[in-house]
Amino acid sequence: MSNTNTATERVAISDVRRVAELAYLELSADEELRMQRDLNAILDYVAQLNELDTSAVEPMSQVSEVLGNASSALRPDTPVPCLQRDRVMASAPETDGAFFKVPKVIER
Amino acid sequence: MTKVDSALPTISELRAALSDRKAAATDAAKACFARIDADDPTIHAFLALNRDAALKTAADIDAAAAKGESLPALAGVPIGIKDVLTQQGLPATAGSKILEGYQPPYTATAVRRLADAGAVLLGKLNCDEFAMGSSNENSAYGPVRNPHATDRVPGGSSGGSAAAVAAGMAVATLGTDTGGSIRQPASFCGVVGVLPTYGRVSRYGLIAFASSLDRIGPFAANVRDAAAVLQVIAGHDPCDATSSTAPVPDYTAGINAGVKGLRLGVPSEYFAEGLDPEVRRPIEASIGQLRAAGAEIKPISLPHTRYAVPTYYVIATAEASANLARFDGVRYGYRAPNSNTLSAMYRQSREGGFGPEVKRRILLGTYVLSAGYYDAYYRKAQQVRRLLTNDFLTAFNGVDAILTPTAPTPAFKLGEKVDDPMSMYLADIYTVTASLAGICGLSVPCGKSSDGLPIGMQILGKHFNESMVFRVAQAVESLQQK
8 A cells, every 4th residue: 555646646645634634633644544545445436426417417405405395494583592501511521600611712 | 024032012012002001111111121131232232221211101101001091102112212312311422432421401303202202212222423334333332233143233323223123122213314324224134224204304403414314213123113103203393494394194004005006116226236146036036026916016227326325425424524523522522631722622632532434534525525626526416416316206207116125235244344444335335325315215124145134125215205115115024924
């Protein structure tokens, strides 16, 4: 298994790192190599979608588009009770009871 | 066709026993827990048990029955819940370490409807992590074993849900199906597993994997019981904007009408090379029985079938990458200790909490949505999704239901496919088409391999035509018993 980016390889290690950064995942060096191999294998397989001419086809994102019932979902804009704070904060890793406490946000 | 152990009553047998004012609910619940205590150390279907609350519910049902009170539809029926569904009072892990110990603050609508119908909720069932997998080997809490052969997988991602019914640990269970995760384990475990139409069952309280594909559905030992459970959980829910207002028919009415005069389509693309002869044989035998029973078997074509797996793995992973962004250590779940900055906390919590398959899918999904690749992959897949859906809409103009194998092989061995993700993904080859189109279907046992492993037939119906699917499945089941 080569880890150099050949001309036919879609995904380079730099691509894996870029995507991992976007996804807030911190991969080990081993994981990076494995993911590169796996992503290449999967995307090679996915490439067969290009065999199809879809130039005249509308993308389909929701089954409701096909069923024609997409617009029934709205309700009146009136406030209703939502989850109680104490129930939600009971799951918080760190809290003062009102807020979720986290490490510092500004890094510079 | 017969489950591994048939000590449990069917739903109608249980109802009859309750009417006779025997302590039927308590007996059934105790039988389930006895089986769990004896066999679950091996099978590992359950992640959490609700023993005291379940036995109390059963006792309350028996007391009401003894007084002659009218009982709700699923009174006393012991049911397990896949751990991607929330049930207040029990943890919800989604099979992941990132939610270890998480106690959800609300109960999923489907679960609440079962409880309101008098079901005895036994506990939470093991599954592939975040419902991603076809073998239940991706659970962070250990794999589930197939009760028919414990060196084999039960299928996934709802492996625990299928195994629990097959092993006599529950009369019914809830699972979820995004690319086949109810149907394929039903096939591997020799039980009935239902894929309701997208939007038929509310997804409120389902920990989301892919929001345009996820569905909740029942497992049971027979078709009628599966229909009875769907009856209770189906229907519009204002808490789920994608849930349908289409009326819910009586799913057991007409279930015994048989197949005489029905047009059943058999798509050539599902019977090509790659189909194990061990699967082909019982499926073709079953189709022969349906023909002898008066159905018209029509060869059909679903021409875009071979593009379904790549389409699915682009769309499902893209949606998953968005849905799993919420697991960041801030509000719930695992938070990595000693992170210096917020973004380090995000990265370290996700890295520490997610398993390898989940990470792989998040990365793939992020890649196909990223700038420069969105049109080539995601938009393209959405276009192919429409072509696949149109294949079905066209086919259903000429047939009432479609018959296919559920899985290309019988249950494979634990460890056999874990190192080859593509090989694992191809296990979904017959199920992802219906997932993408939003149509309904189920898997019903139709025979065994020469090793004695269960084989399921998939029956597909057009949107909201579950009644037709149940009718054909009931015929398959009844013909098995001859």
